[in-house]
Amino acid sequence: MAVLGLDRAVAALAPVLACNSRMSAESATSKASVVANPASTLFMGRREGISACFTVLTLSLSGASLSAVLEADDDVELLEKVKKDRKKRLERQGVISSSTKETGYLQELVYRLSKVGRAIENNDFSSASAVLGPSSEADWVQNVNFAFTKLTSSHEEKSEADAFKSSLANLISSVDKHDMESSKLAFVSSASAFEKWVELTGLLGLLKGL
Numbered sequence: 001m002a003v004l005g006l007d008r009a010v011a012a013l014a015p016v017l018a019c020n021s022r023m024s025a026e027s028a029t030s031k032a033s034v035v036a037n038p039a040s041t042l043f044m045g046r047r048e049g050i051s052a053c054f055t056v057l058t059l060s061l062s063g064a065s066l067s068a069v070l071e072a073d074d075d076v077e078l079l080e081k082v083k084k085d086r087k088k089r090l091e092r093q094g095v096i097s098s099s100t101k102e103t104g105y106l107q108e109l110v111y112r113l114s115k116v117g118r119a120i121e122n123n124d125f126s127s128a129s130a131v132l133g134p135s136s137e138a139d140w141v142q143n144v145n146f147a148f149t150k151l152t153s154s155h156e157e158k159s160e161a162d163a164f165k166s167s168l169a170n171l172i173s174s175v176d177k178h179d180m181e182s183s184k185l186a187f188v189s190s191a192s193a194f195e196k197w198v199e200l201t202g203l204l205g206l207l208k209g210l
Contacts, residue, residue: 102147103206106198109144110209113191120175120183128175128183136169148197157200164193 112131119128133140148161171186198204 099147099150102150103203105140105143105147106203107207107209108140109194110207112140113187113194114209116171116175117187117191120180120187123180125175125178125183132172132175134172134176136165136172141168151201151203152197154200157197160193160197160200164190164197167193 115131116128119125119131132138145165148165152158152161167186167189171183171190174182174186195210198207198210204210
């Protein structure tokens with residue numbers, strides 16, 4: 001900020017220095033021609049020079065003042081944004097800290113997805129089906145949905161949560177049908193949506209295995 005202020009001062013004073021040079025030149029010219037010109041002409045010339053310098057200086061200072069005001073407004077807006085972001089962050093941390101049960105549900109989801117991924121890779125649909133359960137109405141799935149509801153706050157987070165739920169339903173159905181290709185695609189979609197949601201909600205450092 002000090003550097004910016006110095007720059008403004010230099011910019012504001014530059015016209016004054018130019019005017020001083022102009023007045024010095026005019027003074028020299030006036031002295032050279034004082035014999036040939038009336039005294040009133042010399043006085044008018046100096047007065048016009050001073051007037052011009054004053055006008056330039058006033059405009060320069062006005063411009064510098066306007067820039068300072070605009071910059072101050074920007075600083076206030078930035079400070080308000082920082083305060084709001086910090087408040088949101090603290091509120092989110094408070095919600096996460098009081099959601100031990102919900103983070104436990106999500107940690108269980110990480111373990112289940114890991115087991116399902118290995119089972120699909122080994123073409124072991126029986127093991128994958130045993131981990132996932134018969135449908136998206138399984139208790140563990142309902143617990144995960146409850147955790148999503150409590151910990152989701154933004155539209156972007158909700159979008160990823162919905163994408164995960166849809167992909168998980170497809171995964172359960174594909175595994176039940178022993179459809180290898182569909183199972184792989186649904187697994188990747190589920191894992192990707194869940195990881196994005198975890199990153200958005202700030203839970204990345206709290207869940208193991210991601």
